[in-house]
Amino acid sequence: MHRFAKPSVFLKLTDPILPWLAGATAILIAAGLYFALFASPIDYQQGDTVRIMYLHVPAAWMGLFCYVGMAICGAMSLIWKHPLADICARATAPIGATFTALCLITGSLWGEPMWGTWWVWDARLTSMLILLFLYLGYIALVNAFDDPERGSKAGSALALVGAINVPIVKFSVDWWNTLHQPASIVRMDGPAVDPSMQLPLALMILGFTSYYFVVLILRVRLELNERRIRALQLSGMFDERPDHKDAGSRNYEAGHNMEANQ
């Protein structure tokens, strides 16, 4: 907590819930890991490799969840001019990109033992790859401007445009995949997820989601600090000669004092 500044509304809202959220994340993920690694049965077809599914599916879910979150923040920023929306979108991007990349990595690690190839042009994996490109495009655009505010605004617009395109891309990739479907590839989702697997899956998804909110709150605070630091550095308060300015010239100091004494 800053010793001087009164906490902003965002800090007041998030401060009480942060420890609870962090606790929930730890418990959920720990329980999820326990059920995923120890207590769940081996799949008759995939053997032990089904345990990778408990990471792959939640990561895919989080990749999409974060992008939808960024699109909502983009809409809130552009349409309702909510001041914090840009920063939330900007803070969400790296988290979403990490989960999407994890989804691709675990997907290929799952694919290798099953099909003998590290990468397969499966409809879902390809869509996640395109989603990763959208994330990289967003992050590159946001950092391409000198003025971070301008970057965040442009990023919000891109997130909105991207969100409209995601279903179209998904539809076209599915169509493309069925067209070129080589017979031998086992479909990605494998057998229906039977109940004993649903518990670890649900736990991991909830754990990842609460992890996202924890990191989001921390990143938004980081961005708020950065914005305040930039403002302080720009303010010229380091100018050490406010006193011996020649009284004659009308300048900031004189203008201010005259106005303040009214």
Add this chain to the structure above:
Amino acid sequence: MNGFFAILRRDLSLALRQGADSVMVVAFFIVTTTLFPFGVGPEANILARIASGVIWVSALLAAMLSLERVFQTDYEDGTLELLTLSPVSLELLVLGKVLAHWLTTGLPLIIAAPLMALMLNMDQDGFITLMVAMLLGTPALSLIGAIGAALILGARRGGVLVSLLVLPLYIPVLIFGAGAVEAALLGISATAQLQIMAAILLIALAATPFATANAVRQAME
């Protein structure tokens, strides 16, 4: 509507005076397409097999190459600011500029495409479908690309950035474009793919001007 034709006429006259741009785009398209045989080997049947994909990818890259020009010069010399402040709605003006960009880049590509198909040994009866598919696809590329061109105004290294932003959004056009030509080559009707491309074009025509105009207004702030 006369605002639309006014900006269209002026942009076309600008493009014709600086004729080099559309020539450069077609030249890039031709050179890129001829690169593939050096990589893949000159065997006719392999080239025929990949011809439609190669032509579409090269056309897509060529169209994207000239995107930055749509707004950048007007942004630098203050014209874009005055266009934003003109009594004609910015969405209409953006549509005019995108149509001018398509006429100077998309259209020449459509004319050059059959020549490239010949070079890549593509079967003759695929040509018609290729041109029809490009007639539906390249305007959608220009419309979607204009959003990227507007978003990068004022950004460092805008040219490279616009390709990263826009290429993922081009994938549906590429899939159905190449798919249509392949269907035609296999002798089955390509109407399904062409209809979907028409749908994508209509969605782009209806939605992208607002996104582009919004991005331009942001750049003017």
Add this chain to the structure above:
Amino acid sequence: MSEFFSMGGYGSYIWGSYAITAFAMIALLLATLRGLRSSRIERDQLEAVLQSRRPRRNRKSQTGTPTGE
């Protein structure tokens, strides 16, 4: 126990993916925390400089706020 770790022969893939996921998520969390801490320290320093300008200004102007902390 070793049978458990071999995971039916796929041990390297399974433990590999868990390790990568854990590493990525923890790295992201630590990077954020480190960035937050350093930005907070820098911000406190700048706020301190800002506050050091406050007393002199308050004496001159009759702002309602009480002078000093």
Add this chain to the structure above:
Amino acid sequence: MADFSGSDLTCLRGERLVFGGLSFAAKSGDAVMLRGRNGAGKSSLLRVMAGLLSPRSGQVCWDGESIADDRIAHHARLHYLGHPDAVKPVLSVRDNLRLWGQLRGVQNIEHEIDAALDVLDIHHLARVSGRYLSSGQKRRTALARILMGQSDLWLLDEPTVGLDRESCGEVSRMIADFRARGGIVIYSTHIDLEVDNPTVLDLDEFAIPMVEWLLEHPELDGTSPVSTQEAAQ
């Protein structure tokens, strides 16, 4: 009698506070001169008045209605002249002006272009393409643009930059004619342009030192409302 007013305007460029609590009012026939140090926000204020830049707080009204409500109508009534001249080097002076005439729906465009070129006596350059023009001639081409089509409000950002002495006289005559026709002119300038009794708006008075503003607003996340009275008292 149109009146153009702004109330309690605060303008932020990125993180830098430009001005706060600024109000102005102008009626038909008025001229408002913006004065202030560099970076005091003269250009920013003109852009806020034109509707290009949305102020952080406060609003700008024309005849009592906020300009943000009907952007197109506001654009139809104003001419804006910024620093860049917007002259295309490839096109001739006449072609450069034709687009702006068409956009404003001017009826007899060629006649209006000739009239505008005459006022700024660059009619002899009508056929010359932009790249051969000197900076002064380019500035006059930009000035000719604002003569085309009818408008009620001129927002001029240092109109006379790059102009020689006697063309500054032409600019002040232009402004005088426009005011006589009931137009409002708001301009920023560094030379003393002879304009009879303009109201002077000195932006330094509304400049809130960033330090003061930061003291008043410890958190910049925008959720705490920007109350400029509190900052400016």
